[in-house]
Amino acid sequence: MSPTTEALILSRGRATPARVRVLDCLLRATSALTHGELEERLARDGTLDRVTLYRVLDWLVEQGLAHKISGEDRVWRFNAVGREEHGHAHFRCTRCGQVFCLDDLRPSFALALPPGYVFGSAELTIRGLCPACNTPRV
Amino acid sequence: MSPTTEALILSRGRATPARVRVLDCLLRATSALTHGELEERLARDGTLDRVTLYRVLDWLVEQGLAHKISGEDRVWRFNAVGREEHGHAHFRCTRCGQVFCLDDLRPSFALALPPGYVFGSAELTIRGLCPACNTPRV
DNA sequence: AGTCAACTTGCAACCGAGTTGCATGATAAA
DNA sequence: TTTATCATGCAACTCGGTTGCAAGTTGACT
Missing domain, CATH: 1.10.10.10 (Winged helix-like DNA-binding domain superfamily/Winged helix DNA-binding domain)
Structure with a gap:
């Protein structure tokens, strides 16, 4: 199986x-x-x-x-997704548009929400170039 | 004017x-x-x-x-948007669906992208309850 | 003013990701 | 083997957003 x-x-x-x-x-x-x-x-x-x-x-x-x-x-x-769900970050390539999961990158931002807001979950999306698009073609 | x-x-x-x-x-x-x-x-x-x-x-x-x-x-x-553009976070209420800009909350995450990835910009979205939805109705 | 190019608006038709309804097919339990 | 439940396929639909085009505005330049 x-x-x-x-x-x-x-x-x-x-x-x-x-x-x-x-x-x-x-x-x-x-x-x-x-x-x-x-x-x-x-x-x-x-x-x-x-x-x-x-x-x-x-x-x-x-x-x-x-x-x-x-x-x-x-x-x-x-x-x-693996066994456990954990708040990982996403990487979106601005050139090819692909989205990768960055399992290792856990956002550790200062959590100071304005009064009245209740935190639920957070999602971090990073934009930039992925390895394939970063590597210059010969 | x-x-x-x-x-x-x-x-x-x-x-x-x-x-x-x-x-x-x-x-x-x-x-x-x-x-x-x-x-x-x-x-x-x-x-x-x-x-x-x-x-x-x-x-x-x-x-x-x-x-x-x-x-x-x-x-x-x-x-x-005000005069200058700055990477602020967004707050999405999971109850009413409204989106608020959290100007003061600037994500300070540890930037350790895997090799090959080039950082461009980051966007942080926090989900939870907004003040209006948090306040219990009488 | 008068003319002309560039820009803006409104209308209609279109696009495409995602959804819904319904009939048919497969599956598991009784 | 029967029956209720769930899965699949097809067609039609929804809806946010876009495109093409004609008509209306605006601004600049004689």
Whole structure:
């Protein structure tokens, strides 16, 4: 049994082919993927309905197996998430638009909210150049 | 001459009625406004075309007079911006969905990006309850 | 003033990510 | 094997935002 399937079963859900395929694809990715990117990659081995993909992604997020990231281009990006959820930072490349999770970069900002505000969670997004776009082409 | 008009002229642009009205509305607001909210408020004193409002907002952002905030609901929010642009944090209320700018909260996170990544800018979004939603109704 | 180029506005049509409704297919429990 | 529940696919829809274009304004320059 693949780790992907295992993770799905562990989360008390049905390990349907669609869910296995999507989670597998997310686990293999090096950056957060959009719905469109996933659709494209999944199309290589058989078709998968647009709506089903949306629903599988929602389900994965609901189960805590994937992470939904809101970007500046009004497009959701998804990435597989490990066992525990921890507030990590996101890196958005301003050149290629890809979004990477920076697991190691935990924001340690001074938490001095104005009076009346109640802290819930924080999300730090850093913009800049990713390694691929940073490296000059020859 | 109103401060709004003055700011518009200072930015070497035409202080058209539409622009004055929109910027004025943004300056008056206590939280970042969506296009829809602006449309609603502006409708009280005369009509303003949807598209024109979009273009005015884009223009204001371009001139550095307004700030465009991307949210988790795939809706742009705008707020007037002072003279200088500084990386302030955003506060999103998880109950009412409003977005506030926390001018005083400047993130001072340890900047240790993985090798290869080039820092550009950072944006910190804090989720929680705003003062209005925090205060229990009687 | 009169002319002309550049800019602004409004309307309509469009785009695209994401959603909803519903019928059909698969699955698991009884 | 029957039945209730959940998953999938298709089509149509929603909605924030954009684009093209014609008409109206504005400002600068004779």
